Amino acid sequence: MLLHVERLTKRFGGLLAVNDVTFSVEQGKINAIIGPNGAGKSTFFNLISGLYRPTSGTITFKGRDITRLPANERAKLGIARTFQTTHLFEQSTVIDNVIIGHRLRTSSNLFDAILRTKRHRREEQACKEKAMEVLDFVGLTHVADRMVANLSQEQKKRVAFALALATDPELVLLDEPAAGINPDETEGLEELIVKMVEGGLTVCLIEHKMSMIMKIADRIMVLNYGEKIAEGTPEEVRNNEAVIQAYLGGSAIA
Ligand SMILES: Nc1ncnc2c1ncn2[C@@H]1O[C@H](COP(=O)(O)OP(=O)(O)OP(=O)(O)O)[C@@H](O)[C@H]1O
Known part of the structure; x- marks a missing residue:
């Protein structure tokens, strides 16, 4: 695996935004992170890219412990993230x-x-x-x-x-790539993400648009209230009872 996160926790005061999450990013795959609003997705991304320091837990990239490295050092090692278009x-x-x-x-x-x-x-x-x-x-x-x-x-x-690509990364973190664009345009971005992986990159993305995730993700991790509640292929996640409950009866992942 390219990146491994072990028992990662981020606390904001009394709130556990990310709670004891263990997760691996598989090389050459599209790894997605989903979850309802406030589930901890952005916080998790910020921990991986180095914007936040974890309260506890470790992050390993290509076998090296990067938990305490600042964001620019992580970028040099090959982790890039996209920012909002703003x-x-x-x-x-x-x-x-x-x-x-x-x-x-x-x-x-x-x-x-x-x-x-x-x-x-x-x-x-x-x-x-x-x-x-x-x-x-x-x-x-x-x-x-x-x-x-x-x-x-x-x-x-x-x-x-x-x-993000200009820094020659190995791992690209995409933060809601399809937010604010119409369905036709989403298709073009899906193709681009697939092309990135076919070109040898590894992708980890947060996205609310379930149709996109279900179509292109190889693996999905589901967060809810900071905890990992499920992990697997799109098919496995779609049929997972805890995930269906978290998404209020499953309408959001239908
Ligand atoms: N800097 C911060 N200080 C205090 N609380 C924070 C901070 N950042 C996030 N939180 C809280 O941590 C929890 C997780 O937030 P986060 O933004 O990571 O969730 P998310 O899954 O990305 O949500 P969304 O899908 O709405 O973007 C929320 O309750 C949020 O209010």
């Missing part, structure tokens, strides 16, 4: 958004940038090439020079994907 620079072009995102994670320092050293120029060129490569991958080459403000919501989602 994090994009609306008044900048698509390519600039990807380049800026990439540059924030590359090594040349401010000193290099001001003096425009050779290393800085080399990195700049590499960032640009990388940006074009990932824009091609997500299908946005034709709008590379357009301002993000003029894109559709679905295209903005693709930019968010491109930002």
Whole structure:
């Protein structure tokens, strides 16, 4: 397995947002995390990406204990996450958004940038090439020079994907990729997620749209009130009694 989480707990005051969860992300698969509102999904993601420190428990990535590593160190090891599209620079072009995102994670320092050293120029060129490569991958080459403000919501989602992919990750954490887009557009994003896995990446995603999860996920973990209540294939999860109860009679996962 690529990532393993052992007895992970996150407490906010008296609230156990994530409670004693053990979970593995399988390499080369689409691993989904679902659960009703407030179940602890975002908190769990924030623990994996390094935004939050767990109250207890451990996180192992490629056999290495990363529990205490900050987010940027985890990114360097190959864990990338997408942010909401509201994090994009609306008044900048698509390519600039990807380049800026990439540059924030590359090594040349401010000193290099001001003096425009050779290393800085080399990195700049590499960032640009990388940006074009990932824009091609997500299908946005034709709008590379357009301002993000003029894109559709679905295209903005693709930019968010491109930002994550620019860091050459092994594990991509997708936070509600299909939120706020229509069913037709959802299909395009599903195809893109499948393409990422076919290209050798491992995906872990949170998503409310059950039709999408049931279609593309290989494995699903279900959280409820911070606890893992079920885990398995879409078929297993769909028929799990505890899951049906958690979703108020099962209408949400029908
Ligand atoms: N920074 C925080 N401080 C205090 N409580 C928090 C914090 N972040 C989350 N919580 C609480 O932890 C619980 C889990 O929240 P979380 O956002 O992880 O759930 P979620 O499953 O992602 O929900 P949703 O599907 O609505 O986004 C909730 O009760 C929430 O109010």
